[in-house]
Structures are given as structure tokens and as C-alpha cells.
Amino acid sequence: MRKQFNRQAIDAMEQRFRVNFINSLSGFKSANLIGTISKDDKSNLAIVSSLVHLGANPPLIAYINRPASVPRHTLDNILETGFYTVNHVSEDMIPSAHQTSARYDVEISEFSATGLSEYWLADFPAPAVAESNLKIAMQYVEHHTLLNDTVMVIGKIECVEVSTDAVQEDGLIDMERLQTVAVSGLDCYHRPNFVKRMAYAKTDKYPQSLK
Amino acid sequence: MRKQFNRQAIDAMEQRFRVNFINSLSGFKSANLIGTISKDDKSNLAIVSSLVHLGANPPLIAYINRPASVPRHTLDNILETGFYTVNHVSEDMIPSAHQTSARYDVEISEFSATGLSEYWLADFPAPAVAESNLKIAMQYVEHHTLLNDTVMVIGKIECVEVSTDAVQEDGLIDMERLQTVAVSGLDCYHRPNFVKRMAYAKTDKYPQSLK
Numbered sequence: 326m327r328k329q330f331n332r333q334a335i336d337a338m339e340q341r342f343r344v345n346f347i348n349s350l351s352g353f354k355s356a357n358l359i360g361t362i363s364k365d366d367k368s369n370l371a372i373v374s375s376l377v378h379l380g381a382n383p384p385l386i387a388y389i390n391r392p393a394s395v396p397r398h399t400l401d402n403i404l405e406t407g408f409y410t411v412n413h414v415s416e417d418m419i420p421s422a423h424q425t426s427a428r429y430d431v432e433i434s435e436f437s438a439t440g441l442s443e444y445w446l447a448d449f450p451a452p453a454v455a456e457s458n459l460k461i462a463m464q465y466v467e468h469h470t471l472l473n474d475t476v477m478v479i480g481k482i483e484c485v486e487v488s489t490d491a492v493q494e495d496g497l498i499d500m501e502r503l504q505t506v507a508v509s510g511l512d513c514y515h516r517p518n519f520v521k522r523m524a525y526a527k528t529d530k531y532p533q534s535l536k
Numbered sequence: 537m538r539k540q541f542n543r544q545a546i547d548a549m550e551q552r553f554r555v556n557f558i559n560s561l562s563g564f565k566s567a568n569l570i571g572t573i574s575k576d577d578k579s580n581l582a583i584v585s586s587l588v589h590l591g592a593n594p595p596l597i598a599y600i601n602r603p604a605s606v607p608r609h610t611l612d613n614i615l616e617t618g619f620y621t622v623n624h625v626s627e628d629m630i631p632s633a634h635q636t637s638a639r640y641d642v643e644i645s646e647f648s649a650t651g652l653s654e655y656w657l658a659d660f661p662a663p664a665v666a667e668s669n670l671k672i673a674m675q676y677v678e679h680h681t682l683l684n685d686t687v688m689v690i691g692k693i694e695c696v697e698v699s700t701d702a703v704q705e706d707g708l709i710d711m712e713r714l715q716t717v718a719v720s721g722l723d724c725y726h727r728p729n730f731v732k733r734m735a736y737a738k739t740d741k742y743p744q745s746l747k
Contacts, residue, residue: 345707355563420743427737496556507564515728526638532631
């Protein structure tokens with residue numbers, strides 16, 4: 326049975342119910358760890374499910390950082406140093422990656438607290454995650470404070486480290502091969518299975534699958 | 537074998553290869569159709585894979601619209617009317633949903649061109665997609681033009697229509713039940729399978745699964 330939940334019904338939801346419900350609406354999301362370090366050498370690692378592609382040339386990715394009303398070591402470090410890493414979460418990393426969302430004090434590195442290992446790309450000043458099968462070195466470009474005080478952080482891709490056998494002939498990266506997971510809601514993890522790949526859509530042709 | 541692709545290597549990629557490669561980096565993304573109508577009653581439907589959760593209270597969702605250099609009927613309609621819908625793509629909708637990305641003239645509705653059906657929520661001025669198992673009625677709130685001329689469009693959730701048996705006790709929506717798909721790259725569709733759900737992370741506890 327289909328049901329409509331209007332604004333009054335949403336506003337009347339119990340708080341935790343509403344958080345789960347509204348967080349589900351954006352569908353399946355990518356699971357990534359953002360690695361940073363402060364000027365005084367304290368590393369930080371935070372899971373985000375809000376990564377979004379902005380463009381391929383120049384190569385730009387954005388993510389949404391929580392409002393200023395809660396501690397934001399990740400954003401503070403990015404604005405201090407100008408650099409960060411984005412690391413895909415694979416299935417075996419789920420427990421430790423999720424654990425980075427606990428509210429650790431700024432003195433405690435989520436790397437050591439969760440058992441994930443720092444990995445330093447040559448000449449790059451922010452720590453990546455050794456266990457991740459796809460690591461991206463990012464340079465901060467700009468940020469926008471949005472109406473609910475969340476912050477959209479935009480960065481330029483400086484370097485990507487990935488297994489070459491996951492990079493297909495036409496550039497598409499096979500994320501099932503990397504065992505990258507998807508998130509729904511706040512805390513639900515999934516392994517996507519390939520259904521089909523569609524050809525570039527043209528107005529004069531019926532939709533075609535590539536394979 | 538792991539390989540690093542630095543900025544020079546990325547800039548030197550053949551254009552189509554780079555588009556596929558960079559679009560893969562943001563991981564699994566949600567597949568959604570945005571439904572709009574112009575002031576002179578021409579409906580439009582566009583697939584987006586850039587939906588992002590901004591907050592639960594007030595309930596806000598954003599998406600990234602392409603730059604002004606290409607026709608943007610969706611954004612034009614949203615700014616004209618102030619309303620739009622977001623509709624989850626389920627597995628059986630993949631071919632027609634993907635086909636909405638073809639460059640149809642503004643006179644042609646992607647609904648009739650792709651065989652998807654308009655669905656009108658009571659008193660709501662923008663068309664939803666009848667075939668979609670999760671429909672969201674959105675009211676435009678604000679937009680931000682980003683450095684590469686893409687536009688982040690933010691809207692408030694006005695109403696959600698969904699099967700009640702997919703809404704779990706604690707508010708999480710079971711998207712596997714809805715057969716919602718995920719996208720990787722530009723054109724690759726996946727059906728996610730549940731791996732595990734993690735408990736709220738606390739600093740003094742080892743990571744716990746909920747089930």
C-alpha cells in the first residue's frame with residue numbers, strides 16, 4: 326500500500342525516525358573516508374556519504390560537511406592545510422570505517438582508534454587510508470555555506486591510486502572489483518551488483534544496453 | 537597492480553576516457569528522475585545521479601545541475617515555477633530513465649518520449665513519475681553557482697509517497713524492497729544487496745553490527 330507523508334506528517338515524526346526516513350530519501354550513496362591532518366600533525370579520518378561529482382575537466386568533487394554547531398575537525402584541517410584525501414570504503418573496511426563517526430576528541434586520531442593505517446602518497450601532505458582500494462589526493466578549491474549551515478567543500482583531484490585491473494578500456498572503473506560499498510540511510514551498507522550498462526542516449530534511437 | 541594517475545596523467549587522458557574515469561571516482565550514486573513543468577505546461581524529465589542529503593530538520597535535498605552552457609530545461613522550470621519532483625529509479629525503469637538523458641528539444645516531453653507516465657500528487661504543481669516506487673515533492677529553496685558553472689539546487693521536501701511496507705520500524709526505508717538502483721560512472725546500473733547495518737558509533741565501544 327502506498328502512503329503519502331506530507332510536511333505535517335514529517336514534522337510530527339519522532340526525531341530518530343525522521344532522521345532515518347529523510348536520510349533514506351537520497352537513495353544509495355557512496356561510502357568514503359576523508360583523511361586530513363592538522364598543522365600540528367594530528368591526523369583525522371571521517372566517513373562521509375555525501376560525495377558528489379562536479380566535473381571531469383577540471384576534475385572536481387564536492388562533499389557536504391556538517392554544520393558549524395558540531396566539532397568539524399575534517400573541515401578545520403582542510404581549511405588549515407588545503408589538502409585532504411578521499412578513500413573508497415570496501416566491504417572488509419565497513420566496521421572500522423563506520424567507527425570513525427564516533428565523536429573522538431581532536432587529540433585522538435581515528436586512524437589509530439579504528440585500526441586503519443595511514444598511507445602517504447609521495448609529496449602529498451594529507452594521509453590516505455592504506456586499506457582502501459581507491460585513494461584520491463584532493464586539493465581544496467572553495468566552499469559554500471548552505472542555508473542549514475552545512476558546508477559544501479569543493480576540491481580538485483590531484484592524484485588517484487587504484488588497481489589497474491579495475492580500470493576498464495574506456496576509463497570506467499569497475500567498483501564491484503574494488504569491492505566498494507554503498508550506503509543507505511545513516512548506517513546501512515550494501516554491495517552493488519551489476520545490472521546493465523546503457524549506451525549514450527540519442528533522441529532518434531530506442532534505449533540500448535551496452536552489454 | 538596499483539598505479540597512480542597524477543594531474544598530468546589525468547589531463548593527458550583521451551576525453552571520453554577521462555569522463556568515464558573521473559565520473560567513477562565518486563563511487564556508487566543514486567539514480568533519480570527530476571520531474572518539472574514549464575509555465576506554459578511543457579513537462580520535462582531528467583535523470584540525475586548527484587542527489588545529496590543536506591539535513592533532516594528541515595528536510596533538505598540538493599542536486600547538481602549542468603552548466604549554463606548547455607540547455608537546462610529542468611533548472612529553467614524549477615526557477616520559473618518553484619516546484620519539482622524527485623523519483624527513485626527502479627530496475628525495470630532503467631532503459632527509459634537513462635533515455636531521458638538524450639537531448640530532446642524543449643517542445644518534447646521526456647515523459648511521452650520515453651514511455652514513463654506523469655503522476656500528479658494532489659495540489660502539487662510538478663509531475664512525478666507513476667512508475668517510480670518512491671516519489672518526493674520538492675519546493676525550491678536556493679541555488680549556488682559553483683566554480684565550474686554547475687549549479688547546486690537546494691529544495692525542501694514537501695511530500696513523500698512510498699509503499700508503507702518498505703518503511704521500517706525506525707524510519708529507514710528499505711530500498712532493496714523498492715528495487716531502487718545505484719549508478720556508477722555515467723551509464724552503469726547496479727542493484728545493491730544488503731551487507732550489514734552498523735549501530736551508532738561510540739568512542740568507548742568496538743564497532744557493532746545491528747544485524
